[in-house]
Amino acid sequence: MSSNTEITPAWHLFLFTLVGACSGLIYTVFKGDGEPLLASLGFSGIAFAATYCMICWLGDAFKRVGFKGRDRSKRDQREIPETMGAVCAVIYLFTMILFLPFPFYEYLVKSTSGGGNRDLTVEETYTGRTLHRFPHNKLGEYLSALLSLQSMAILGVADDLFDIRWRHKLFLPAIAAIPMLVVYYVDFGVTNVVVPFRLQPYLGQLLNLSWGYYIYMALVAIFCPNAINIYAGINGLEVGQSIVVASAIIANDMLYISVPGHPATSAHLLSLYFLVPFLGVSLALWLHNKYPSKVFVGDTYCYFAGMTFAVVGILGHFSKTLLLCFLPQLFNAAYSLPQLLHIVPCPRHRMPKFNPRTGLLHASTATFKSPPRPVIATILRLLSKLRLVQLHEQDGEIVECSNLTAMNLFLVHFGPMREDRVTEWLLGIQVLSCAVGLFVRHQLALWVFPHDNLRFSMGSFMPAAEAV
């Protein structure tokens, strides 16, 4: 049984050209005193090509060892490879390791070439290489982020393999975040946050959250991967939303690095170094995962993507901005809570139901084994009036309600729809909400904070101001 994902001659040509061009770009940067960001672009192109090909080549092997699933929203319900996020993750991590010398390149070159000693206090070591000016703390940050991402990939694959229970898997990202948090503790330990404008008379300008800050970081790390993981279930949505969010954060990063000499430049450069290759591997996966899916991404991808966002948000000190790009996911998570907390019954799968006759997706439902308590029933009826949930009643008792996911809510509102149309709409909403989120960040933040980071004057710069 052969996989139906084959590389066409046109794609071969395109990928070869891409890899050639990217290799040339990397070589140019390596030889000249070039921008690491250009090298990152080059690596991302190669990572795209590698991911595209590896997914084609490894499909059958994945199916053989049991990484496979049926697409329940198709008429033929054929079996396709799953857990392809693992391929993405491995190629991504490999890319990030090979890219590593580039952001630190200028420090190596300036100290070994011997030309133009700008810094007279530089300590020459016996090897002729300067260790003093080397930004080792940045290296620690970078490596700890990779360790966390790799741990997340391992735990994601373990989840796909062993089907870990919901209440356990919720905490897998917290475990994966430990390397990053431990290194943060050892290496930086900045736990001050800027207090909103109107609270400053009571709390002062800076507040030291101490251990609370680590808990906050752990919560961000738990939220992002799980938020993506529960906003999933139709072809292309997991990867699509990740691509939109990554693009939004990249746009935000570009805003910062385009301001010459902005104090947060290095944090946003780091974010770009992590997100551009992520975009590369995700785009390749998306081409295989978009409607009609030829491969599934697995929990591995959702965890991995979410963790990438958490990592850049935490290390770049813009986790609040990050959460503004997660508005649909935040809504979906909040809307799902009654089911996740088992206030309303929660079936194993909550994805929309496919009607093979019409080829459309319908809102799926959860069945009440016993009638809900009066207070729950009243709330559900109220929500039903607001068209926020669909109820099915029998003899005056609620027997079924639509599953509480943003996807089902969308179908309740707009009626049954083709799968690809649902994905398009939801991704459109994601684009819109990211735009609104970033607008809020830069235009309305002045209402609560003394100044927007982007227009931070150099004189009043205080590093801790970026701490959240």
Next chain:
Amino acid sequence: MSSNTEITPAWHLFLFTLVGACSGLIYTVFKGDGEPLLASLGFSGIAFAATYCMICWLGDAFKRVGFKGRDRSKRDQREIPETMGAVCAVIYLFTMILFLPFPFYEYLVKSTSGGGNRDLTVEETYTGRTLHRFPHNKLGEYLSALLSLQSMAILGVADDLFDIRWRHKLFLPAIAAIPMLVVYYVDFGVTNVVVPFRLQPYLGQLLNLSWGYYIYMALVAIFCPNAINIYAGINGLEVGQSIVVASAIIANDMLYISVPGHPATSAHLLSLYFLVPFLGVSLALWLHNKYPSKVFVGDTYCYFAGMTFAVVGILGHFSKTLLLCFLPQLFNAAYSLPQLLHIVPCPRHRMPKFNPRTGLLHASTATFKSPPRPVIATILRLLSKLRLVQLHEQDGEIVECSNLTAMNLFLVHFGPMREDRVTEWLLGIQVLSCAVGLFVRHQLALWVFPHDNLRFSMGSFMPAAEAV
């Protein structure tokens, strides 16, 4: 079908006591200004207990997803869980992450407690924590080592899952070593080696190997994991040899750190930090894997163990000493070469053959499909005279020869033997050869090098002298 590995009440009691004592030890170190090495011991004890229990608990889950194998050297050939090295690796990595603050603890405490400012040039940062004196390059080393070990674990599991071909899997450790080598390149770049005494008139005291040094490191990283992986096949041998080698290196490290103020102290401390927890998880695995095995370790363990040794050897700059602890593996690898290079036919499995009637292991054989070339035949006959190989001839032509592994050679020499006796003998040889290796290192090294590292006088200390 339940796994036959259950924790007895006596073991429960022992493990609870152990974990309690170790937690107390860690707490004491954390509170007082204690030795990180004591904390490492505490973590190792907990890692031992965790590994022991997790292997019991996860056996059935591993079998369910296909990580299982038959023990061909037993009469009942029952199926037991495989790839248990993955459990070791995950617990080990987790331990190493949680242990991370301890070796860097003194730098945190001294700079935050404010008491006893010994170093007046210390730069205070805005957070009240000193970043200047923090050994970030050590942190980079540590994290890159963990990244390499984690990569090795991932590739090991991938190998166990997908059964990667021999000629490909040979290079998996080289891929896993990349994080460590890249960070070495970025961070240290010391590529000088001390030239042996008698060659110094021609080459000078130090020789810069440049790229050659990276190739050398990659070769060490390729050798160690593969050497353990091909010296395997009977119950307990993989873990047993790793325990012996780890103990030998630990003993060597202790020699160094017991010399007050020895310049290599920090390198050997790092080695201890990596090897003591490794010993913890390996001992727990060994209890389940020793004759008669209740679980198999999988290629994952062999790769992971070998990579741990490669990492400490490379980062501790004592890779030559390391190789002296690998004498049986070196012999086995050299002896295997004719089969690995397909000069002599190489069957898929070369482990000794079990005779169910006698319950003894016999040397297994490889069959010649066509008679060997005259020069090969002559060499084989010569080796046969020296009792280094067992041949079976028919009509004057060689039709079979014993497989070229140290294990088969042992059985050729000493005749069929019970499996547990073979393991004991081979491990005994390992102990002996490690002792000889370390003796050679410290007593005979003076013949080729101007001085033994251990008795290095402080005055003549040159960091590059440890580079190999």
